[in-house]
Amino acid sequence: MVESLKVGLLGLGTVGTATAESLLSPNPAHALLKEITISKVGVNSLDKPRGVQLSAGVLTTDLEGIVSDPDIDLVVELIGGLEPARSLILKAIANGKHIVTANKAVISRYGEEIYQAAEQAGVYVLIEAAVAGGIPIIRPLQQALSVNRIDSILGIINGTTNYILTKMAAEGTDFAEVLAEAQQLGYAEADPSADVDGYDAADKIAILATLAFGEQVNLEDVSCDGIRQVSAVDIQYAERLGFEIKLLAIAQRDETGLQVRVHPTLLPKNHPLATIDGVNNAILVEGDPIGQVMFYGPGAGGGATGSAVVSDIMNIAAMLKSSQQVNPLIKIPQHPRSQLVPIQKLVTRFYARLICVDRPGVIGNLGTCFGKHDVSLESIVQIDFNNGLAEIVVVTHNVEEEKFRKALEEIPHLKGIDQIQIPSVLRVLREA
Numbered sequence: 001m002v003e004s005l006k007v008g009l010l011g012l013g014t015v016g017t018a019t020a021e022s023l024l025s026p027n028p029a030h031a032l033l034k035e036i037t038i039s040k041v042g043v044n045s046l047d048k049p050r051g052v053q054l055s056a057g058v059l060t061t062d063l064e065g066i067v068s069d070p071d072i073d074l075v076v077e078l079i080g081g082l083e084p085a086r087s088l089i090l091k092a093i094a095n096g097k098h099i100v101t102a103n104k105a106v107i108s109r110y111g112e113e114i115y116q117a118a119e120q121a122g123v124y125v126l127i128e129a130a131v132a133g134g135i136p137i138i139r140p141l142q143q144a145l146s147v148n149r150i151d152s153i154l155g156i157i158n159g160t161t162n163y164i165l166t167k168m169a170a171e172g173t174d175f176a177e178v179l180a181e182a183q184q185l186g187y188a189e190a191d192p193s194a195d196v197d198g199y200d201a202a203d204k205i206a207i208l209a210t211l212a213f214g215e216q217v218n219l220e221d222v223s224c225d226g227i228r229q230v231s232a233v234d235i236q237y238a239e240r241l242g243f244e245i246k247l248l249a250i251a252q253r254d255e256t257g258l259q260v261r262v263h264p265t266l267l268p269k270n271h272p273l274a275t276i277d278g279v280n281n282a283i284l285v286e287g288d289p290i291g292q293v294m295f296y297g298p299g300a301g302g303g304a305t306g307s308a309v310v311s312d313i314m315n316i317a318a319m320l321k322s323s324q325q326v327n328p329l330i331k332i333p334q335h336p337r338s339q340l341v342p343i344q345k346l347v348t349r350f351y352a353r354l355i356c357v358d359r360p361g362v363i364g365n366l367g368t369c370f371g372k373h374d375v376s377l378e379s380i381v382q383i384d385f386n387n388g389l390a391e392i393v394v395v396t397h398n399v400e401e402e403k404f405r406k407a408l409e410e411i412p413h414l415k416g417i418d419q420i421q422i423p424s425v426l427r428v429l430r431e432a
């Protein structure tokens with residue numbers, strides 16, 4: 001039975017500071033917080049001004065010392081990045097310490113190794129803050145929803161891209177302009193690739209899929225397209241056709257198997273995720289027998305993410321007070337490796353925007369080509385006409401991705417189709 005829990009905090013940045021504030025508050029939000037103390041805080045630089053007042057000697061640059069300090073029960077990893085975060089987590093586990101982390105990059109790549117080490121050491125690794133910041137989603141999947149068979153998880157789990165798409169839709173501005181503005185406001189990083197190319201969302205959906213479907217998802221198998229190809233024109237056309245464009249992270253199991261992917265998606269305006277705007281996140285979980293459950297809220301920010309971190313710390317404190325056994329409902333188990341269905345086998349609807357020389361028979365030729373590849377069209381409309389070029393928008397019925405891509409490959413070689421460009425190809429989701 002542990003009377004008081006001693007925490008070693010790695011990182012005192014945005015999330016670390018909010019976490020320390022909660023743990024050090026003279027008016028803690030929960031009585032259990034009085035039994036948790038911060039023993040050490042590891043940072044890069046001792047000279048930076050800090051947002052929290054720490055006792056003398058608590059702040060250190062010796063992170064190795066924290067993970068091997070015999071007085072520390074729990075290590076909270078909030079430095080981010082892959083290394084030294086991964087090695088520090090593994091060393092802390094080897095030294096018998098419980099782990100709380102917000103590091104989706106490490107968990108999506110090294111979760112298997114980390115959970116295995118934790119299993120052997122008999123310690124907890126809790127990761128509520130690693131996906132969707134302050135929104136509780138990990139524990140609901142593990143506990144409240146655990147008696148359901150999960151069919152799908154659809155998430156808007158990257159605030160930066162949702163902010164950019166929302167702004168593009170509201171103001172009709174193009175991607176590059178809104179990105180520059182988001183960077184100025186601090187909503188996007190100087191190097192925006194992890195967000196706008198979908199990698200951050202891929203990390204998070206890989207973690208959620210592993211938990212929800214009980215199979216260890218390999219990050220490399222997650223198909224990932226970002227939002228760079230989405231233009232203001234596409235957003236306008238989608239709007240006219242009754243859709244919003246969102247970057248969705250999707251994990252779905254059907255008779256063909258499990259598929260995990262991230263891509264910009266046309267969502268019908270009445271879909272529950274279509275109204276999620278700005279930096280907010282939302283996750284729609286569909287399971288049997290529960291049906292649909294939606295989680296919505298702030299997916300980032302120090303306070304929101306710190307709230308998830310502190311709740312994990314409190315959970316471990318509570319578990320250790322009541323038992324020395326690892327609670328199977330709290331710990332993340334090891335899962336067998338997943339075999340994902342490749343994106344070419346995805347059956348979905350598509351939106352494509354094509355530009356070519358405007359001449360009679362173009363639409364007919366396109367229709368014939370799609371038909372030849374078993375692509376059935378819901379609509380094919382000539383939307384605009386500029387400098388002798390026609391802009392044509394195609395929306396398909398459900399079709400296997402491979403067949404649709406083969407039709408697109410053939411289009412430039414069709415007779416009567418000149419100067420063809422296909423600036424956008426987006427997937428379309430049905431009503432929820």
Ligand code: NAP
Nearest residue numbers: 011012013014015043044045078079080102103300301305
């Ligand atoms: P941050 O503001 O950049 O803070 C990082 C902290 O870690 C700083 O205190 C830094 O020290 C320290 N640090 C980094 N590398 C270090 C090293 N090699 N040795 C010693 N100290 C090191 O990061 P953050 O935004 O708080 O993010 C922390 C984690 O939370 C990341 O995994 C991130 O993905 C995750 N997360 C963040 C948010 C969010 O809204 N920010 C939301 C969800 C999840 P110095 O202060 O001395 O530079």
